[in-house]
Amino acid sequence: MPRLLSETDVADFRERLITAAEHLFAEHGPDGVTMRQLAAALGVSPMTPYRYFKDKDAILAAVRASGFARFAGALEAATAASVDGVGLTTATGRAYVKFALENPDAYRLMFDFAQPNEADYPDLVEATARSRAMLIRHAEGLVKAGEAEGDPVMIAHIIWSSLHGQLVLQMAGKLSPDVDPSALRREAFATILRGLKPRA
Template sequence: MASVFFQVLSRMPRVLSATDVADFRDRLCEAAERLFAEKGPDAVTMRQLAAELGVSPMTPYRYFKDKDDILAAVRTNGFTRFAEALETARGSGKGANVGEAYVAFALEHPDTYKLMFDLNQPNDDSYPELVAAGQRAHDNMSAWVKDRIAAGKMTGDPEKIGAMFWAATHGIIVLEMAGKLPKGAAQDLRNLLTVTLVKGLRPGA
């Protein structure tokens, strides 16, 4: 009787602690980020994600509703880490550090960057945490522009100016990632374009 009891007990699903859940979600998101970036989200299945972690095909469903849920979590994590990097750079008090931090993050985490900016989920609004993380990243990308305008070093619409810097910076990053620019060129060009744009945006320029 005792042996039967222990056999049944051993087959019962283990109760997961909050730490267990967080650890598995992190591992799943890490694997998903790589596969999504390599193959594109549409080509990745939940079964493939499970295989990457060596678990049963149904295991990921214990942690996420579906693949879109995983993609949203991956992108939310990316935007959050990106925003933190920009906030740290801005907190240093040196405006140039924000641009350097942007390029450094993109080149150090190319898979994350691609998923953040090279695609949109059609149901973004279904994930409030993703929307909030994306807005936080956007706010940080333009915050230093507002700092420069407040200090009298630039003049103009901060949103439009921020979009110009963003478009130019994103462009040179993508070119370096694609091998169209030599390694390190994105950071050098970012320095040059910042100086050039700031010069043209000075009051009375």
């Protein structure tokens, strides 16, 4: 008969499983990983993960929720002291890049994989919304400071999609050897900001 697990036991094992699953899911894709492989990565029986998660999809949701929560936390910490619009956007961008490059597995799972039933996982919904709010907050700062004109949500997505595309190319080694990633980000942001400037 399995021993009664404390809340700490459950939290610790879930965290270990999430860490192991993040790497396996990123390396092989969610469809290429089995519950048996996840159990083997932790040195436990194939049935043990089922004591903590309903199924593999629930583990994927927990992995992605963890990634989004860490991502949002990084953005929040980096922008806590930012007050002006451009400064807020710059701090957001730097924190975004730092997180992506230091956590490539999490970043890939957050943005490269979709779960059709995301709404079934409240922690994932909350962490995703928290991250999106941080990405929109800097665009609101640009509009408020008179540095940009338009809908902050659309502005945020314009900057976000540009930065994401640059990072994906960098992480995949597809940028030209002559292109410095940091310089590319600076030039792209400056170009976008010029286009968003209020018309006289």
